[in-house]
Amino acid sequence: MQTDAIHLPAIPAADLESPPLAQADTIPSRWYWDPAFDRLDRDAVFARTWQGIGHAGQVRSEGQFFCAEVAGNPVIVIRGKDGVLRGFYNVCRHRGGPLAVEPEGCVRALQCxxxxxxxxxxxxxxGVPQFDRVELFDRKDYGLVPVRVAEWEGQVFVNLWADAPPLESYVQGIVEQIAPNRLGALRFVWRVEYDIACNWKVYVDNYLEGYHVPHVHPELVKLYDFQSYRTECFDWYSLQHSPLSGTANLYTSGEGEAFYYCLFPNYMLNILPGRLQTNLVLPLGPARCRVVFQYFYTDPDAPSVRKLIEEDLAYSDAVQREDIDICEQVQRGVESRAYDRGRFSVQYEEGVYHFQRLLKGAYRAFLAEPGTNGGSRP
Ligand code: FES
Ligand SMILES: [Fe+2]
Known part of the structure; x- marks a missing residue:
């Protein structure tokens, strides 16, 4: 169990309340740069929510595994001989060594x-080599420590918190909303990571509003019918959607709709007809984050689709660079002496408000528990 010198922040009770959207302030700027909030995010948010760390294609057959870090903890997800997908801390019960050091692979057993x-x-x-003179030792007491794992529509999630509601309750309604799109039928094609000099919440806030699109993404704005842009909020996720404009777009003859889901706190599903892009936003410190993109397509080997995929990857990369640039500048802004908190556009920023409301709820719940006095981690 790790302890460290950073104590949990003292937060005025009023800052954890959520007045109605039209009256609400954005969260205080300190929450975007103070190391105490980075730690609070780890313990109150990332250690207690479902984290979409991989996809089913990585763990299809017996012995296939992948590794990830969740709220600072090394985790391994592996398919058993019985076909069951399991998650464990990637930590040996002897003296804390790693069972796997590669990001993914396939094994017959896990050897430290x-x-x-x-x-x-x-x-x-x-197997416990050279351990025969050890007393009061029963191998049964030293199995790997399990982590909750769940598969949904071809994505793999883990949750470090035993008391979290099941994944199904987080994602409830999405499959029906996006029909006839079927995410589980798409095939993984590409993964790319971006390291960004901003707090993870700056990136998530930015994702959650279309307000910036005409200013930051002048090309993107042509693909969508922004008059019809809408945000809907549900218990654990929000949805931004917009009909495609019907002129040039990447996959279809102009039919269909784009769905942008953000599942609290850090997971996005960007759905177009025939294509899913997932984003996982990981804190790397108070003012740094990493965003992992995965791309999935229908029939990706068809020659005509390959070309569309290449165009999609290049286009998404260009849009992402625009978002990275503005997010890094916003980080400098929220760290400046000029800024403490702002207000929301009711029409365009309900998703940001919803995310910040859930964040406050997570902080409130965590800080209300006995023992969360900054001395130890759950
Ligand atoms: S730490 Fe010694 S065998 Fe794993
Ligand atoms: Fe953007």
């Missing part, structure tokens, strides 16, 4: 890289 303890794919401890 430090002294060679061996675990079966279900996490039970099997």
């Amino acid at each position: 890289k430090y002294h060679g303890w061996t675990y079966l794919l279900d996490g039970s401890l099997r």
